[in-house]
Amino acid sequence: MSTPATRAGFVAVVGAPNAGKSTLVNGLVGSKVSIVSPKVQTTRMRVIGIAMADIPDKGEGEARAQVVLVDTPGIFSVAKRRLERAMVAAAWQGADDADVVALVVDAERGVGAETKAIAERLKDSRAPRFLVLNKIDLVPREKLLSLTAELNAIVPFERTFMVSALKADGVGDLLAAFALAVPAGPFLYPEDQAADLPLRLLAAEVTREQVFLQLHQELPYEAAVETEKWEDRPDGSVRVEQTIHVQREGQRAIFLGKGGARIKQIGARARHELSQMLERQVHLFLHVKVSERWADDPSHYRSIGLDFKA
Ligand SMILES: Nc1nc2c(ncn2[C@@H]2O[C@H](COP(=O)(O)OP(=O)(O)OP(=O)(O)O)[C@@H](O)[C@H]2O)c(=O)[nH]1
Numbered sequence: 303m304s305t306p307a308t309r310a311g312f313v314a315v316v317g318a319p320n321a322g323k324s325t326l327v328n329g330l331v332g333s334k335v336s337i338v339s340p341k342v343q344t345t346r347m348r349v350i351g352i353a354m355a356d357i358p359d360k361g362e363g364e365a366r367a368q369v370v371l372v373d374t375p376g377i378f379s380v381a382k383r384r385l386e387r388a389m390v391a392a393a394w395q396g397a398d399d400a401d402v403v404a405l406v407v408d409a410e411r412g413v414g415a416e417t418k419a420i421a422e423r424l425k426d427s428r429a430p431r432f433l434v435l436n437k438i439d440l441v442p443r444e445k446l447l448s449l450t451a452e453l454n455a456i457v458p459f460e461r462t463f464m465v466s467a468l469k470a471d472g473v474g475d476l477l478a479a480f481a482l483a484v485p486a487g488p489f490l491y492p493e494d495q496a497a498d499l500p501l502r503l504l505a506a507e508v509t510r511e512q513v514f515l516q517l518h519q520e521l522p523y524e525a526a527v528e529t530e531k532w533e534d535r536p537d538g539s540v541r542v543e544q545t546i547h548v549q550r551e552g553q554r555a556i557f558l559g560k561g562g563a564r565i566k567q568i569g570a571r572a573r574h575e576l577s578q579m580l581e582r583q584v585h586l587f588l589h590v591k592v593s594e595r596w597a598d599d600p601s602h603y604r605s606i607g608l609d610f611k612a
Pocket residue numbers: 317318319320321322323324325326337338339340341342343344345375436437438439440465466467468469
């Protein structure tokens with residue numbers, strides 16, 4: 303028996319805010335990876351989902367594919383600081399370097415200014431373009447056909463998929479198509495990490511959201527959250543250690559609050575949120591560290607999920 307062949311590659315998931323990208327990524331991966339929220343533009347950092355798929359292969363047994371999904375929030379942000387500029391650039395670079403670019407469109411909303419702008423930008427992308435019309439549970443079929451024509455008139459798409467990410471309708475077919483579209487080759491991430499990495503990023507994102515909710519008047523964009531340790535315990539719980547990197551001692555004091563009250567509250571809410579998402583007990587430990595140049599050092603971007611290619 304021959305060893306099963308493997309395929310692996312990157313799929314950049316782009317689309318206007320609220321198109322359903324996070325819901326789709328979660329559906330493809332089969333677990334809750336990124337934060338799904340009705341709020342516009344909740345995710346500031348890149349969230350990676352890794353979907354594994356089996357491909358029936360004629361004659362030679364099965365092939366397995368690792369589809370690394372790159373969510374690209376930040377395409378629309380106004381970038382002033384270096385880290386923010388890096389994020390916008392990384393978002394577009396994700397689209398340009400990927401093996402496939404999937405444009406997700408909210409079929410109910412149709413082609414808004416943002417979707418149009420992205421489609422225009424995709425003219426320059428060398429990667430094959432897939433059009434994913436999402437939320438088909440909300441619209442009649444004729445509308446889907448005219449929408450397909452409208453978008454293909456802006457930029458031609460190699461394939462069009464009609465899905466409901468929410469109802470998991472058509473998501474399996476889309477994953478199978480991604481699996482065949484990524485090149486033959488070894489997996490990009492070890493399978494054990496494939497499971498862990500998005501969770502580490504998720505955990506960092508949950509804490510960052512709490513920081514944002516509780517300190518947004520004061521300094522959220524100055525801080526970055528990094529999950530440094532992720533340890534699955536035999537009793538089913540998980541121990542998570544995170545560092546909140548701030549730039550100045552004064553900011554550290556704000557984070558800590560009187561007698562550490564603030565950081566405790568951030569930690570308690572993040573732990574609660576994370577426990578609910580993971581459906582398991584979470585022990586969360588937060589450290590606040592002054593890392594003055596942290597945000598300017600690109601070698602750190604990878605650890606918060608910005609740089610997905612080694
Ligand atoms: N009816 C319906 N609603 C959907 C579908 N997919 C996503 N939604 C909803 O659309 C809203 C936005 O979905 P998200 O997955 O957060 O969208 P997003 O593109 O990741 O949004 P940003 O993070 O803001 O860029 C949520 O309320 C989802 O529940 C779908 O197939 N059908």
